[in-house]
Amino acid sequence: MTFALLSRRTICARRLPLFITTTRTLATNATRPKFFKPGRFAFAFDIDGVLFRGPKAHPSAKQALTKLQENNIPFILLTNGGGKSEAVRSEDLSARLDFPIEPTQIVQSHTPVKAFASNYETVLVVGGEGENCRKVAEEYGFKNVFIPDDFYATDPGISPFTSGPPPEYARHVPAGTKIEAIFVFNDPRDWALSTQLMVDLLRSDNGVYGTLAPPDSKGPVTVPTFFTNGDRVWASQHHIPRLGQGAFKMALTSILKSFPDMAGRNVPVQVMGKPTFDTFRYAQLLLKRNLMAKLKLERPALPNLLERVYMIGDNPESDIHGANSASHNRTTWWSLLVRSGVWREPMNSRAPIAIVDDVLAAVDWAMENERRIKEGETIEAYPSRPWSKSSDRNARQRATRKQRALDKWQEGKAEEQKKVEKKKVEKKVEKKVEKKVEKKVEKKVEKVESSSESD
Numbered sequence: 001m002t003f004a005l006l007s008r009r010t011i012c013a014r015r016l017p018l019f020i021t022t023t024r025t026l027a028t029n030a031t032r033p034k035f036f037k038p039g040r041f042a043f044a045f046d047i048d049g050v051l052f053r054g055p056k057a058h059p060s061a062k063q064a065l066t067k068l069q070e071n072n073i074p075f076i077l078l079t080n081g082g083g084k085s086e087a088v089r090s091e092d093l094s095a096r097l098d099f100p101i102e103p104t105q106i107v108q109s110h111t112p113v114k115a116f117a118s119n120y121e122t123v124l125v126v127g128g129e130g131e132n133c134r135k136v137a138e139e140y141g142f143k144n145v146f147i148p149d150d151f152y153a154t155d156p157g158i159s160p161f162t163s164g165p166p167p168e169y170a171r172h173v174p175a176g177t178k179i180e181a182i183f184v185f186n187d188p189r190d191w192a193l194s195t196q197l198m199v200d201l202l203r204s205d206n207g208v209y210g211t212l213a214p215p216d217s218k219g220p221v222t223v224p225t226f227f228t229n230g231d232r233v234w235a236s237q238h239h240i241p242r243l244g245q246g247a248f249k250m251a252l253t254s255i256l257k258s259f260p261d262m263a264g265r266n267v268p269v270q271v272m273g274k275p276t277f278d279t280f281r282y283a284q285l286l287l288k289r290n291l292m293a294k295l296k297l298e299r300p301a302l303p304n305l306l307e308r309v310y311m312i313g314d315n316p317e318s319d320i321h322g323a324n325s326a327s328h329n330r331t332t333w334w335s336l337l338v339r340s341g342v343w344r345e346p347m348n349s350r351a352p353i354a355i356v357d358d359v360l361a362a363v364d365w366a367m368e369n370e371r372r373i374k375e376g377e378t379i380e381a382y383p384s385r386p387w388s389k390s391s392d393r394n395a396r397q398r399a400t401r402k403q404r405a406l407d408k409w410q411e412g413k414a415e416e417q418k419k420v421e422k423k424k425v426e427k428k429v430e431k432k433v434e435k436k437v438e439k440k441v442e443k444k445v446e447k448v449e450s451s452s453e454s455d
Contacts, residue, residue, distance in 0.1 A: 044078040153171070183225075231244040231274075233247070337356070
């Protein structure tokens with residue numbers, strides 16, 4: 001079991017974004033208690049490549065989690081995987097790890113999607129096995145949920161090269177169905193069907209299936225698309241990492257750009273999951289919520305209830321990059337990279353605080369680090385971005401900009417809807433006026449005819 005704490009010489013040579021100190025100590029005997037208090041630090045683990053390699057648990061995974069449980073240290077599993085509900089995922093992981101995992105300890109790539117359930121009435125959910133993702137979306141509160149198999153069952157011609165009969169669980173898609181948003185919950189099992197359907201909907205007239213937007217359309221596409229993770233590859237049983245949801249997104253966007261009618265049109269796409277700040281903020285809130293429940297607190301007794309979170313991952317682009325940018329609200333994230341997953345040397349600019357062999361070595365490194373902090377020893381290296389007031393301010397500014405952009409887009413969509421409704425009302429009024437005029441004309445004609453007959 002070896003640790004690879006990056007030296008100052010290595011950091012300077014590679015220009016890695018780590019902060020170094022030689023004189024300042026992170027803690028002193030006067031300010032730090034001599035015992036562990038719940039809430040001082042916690043852990044967030046990636047799953048694939050850290051706790052598992054393919055379907056098999058890593059040999060040291062159970063030992064690492066047991067060590068945290070015995071020391072009363074909170075942790076969550078923060079994964080870009082998905083396709084199942086948190087309850088089903090916790091049962092599956094508990095059985096495979098031979099260690100109890102609660103649903104409240106899991107943040108999947110689509111877990112934060114719960115917040116969108118009240119915003120959209122009819123949605124398309126893509127990815128996962130069978131209709132599992134539909135069931136998850138319905139558990140989250142979405143009302144009308146369609147999946148690609150529903151469209152294939154309704155019209156098999158949508159994907160000519162998809163083989164086999166439609167599945168029994170497929171639902172009929174009524175003509176004129178309007179899809180208000182698309183959510184990619186997990187890696188699609190049939191890229192051809194999912195790609196064709198999403199291209200059709202994004203080129204449609206206001207999300208109505210089976211239509212095409214007018215050739216002179218120049219505004220943004222009215223169907224927002226949400227990808228719940230951006231990982232291009234992931235660690236499986238195969239010795240070379242396999243393509244993931246991020247690769248599917250790249251393929252889809254490239255195809256869309258190739259159509260002349262899509263030239264200059266903005267496609268509203270939002271990527272969630274790691275390394276996005278919103279996902280790490282959600283994970284931090286969940287850790288604090290679990291900690292408050294454990295300590296039976298209605299609200300945090302101290303503003304710095306959670307001082308540090310150690311993110312243990314195998315992917316520098318998602319786990320490490322996300323953790324290095326996640327420090328906010330008086331909590332600092334520390335990133336630890338394991339060699340047991342997709343990462344292969346050399347190190348890129350997404351530098352962790354340390355590189356270790358496996359998950360148990362990462363837990364040992366972090367607990368040794370906490371011992372040194374508690375005893376007031378000097379720590380050589382800081383995380384890339386320790387918490388500061390400016391990091392909180394930057395986080396608030398990012399959230400504000402994002403909310404303003406979303407509000408502006410929703411206002412534009414509402415205005416378009418008002419125009420559509422106004423045109424419908426105007427047409428109804430025109431028809432009523434036409435009918436009234438026709439009736440008046442008919443009455444006059446009848447009077448003229450009757451008078452001529454009497455003459």
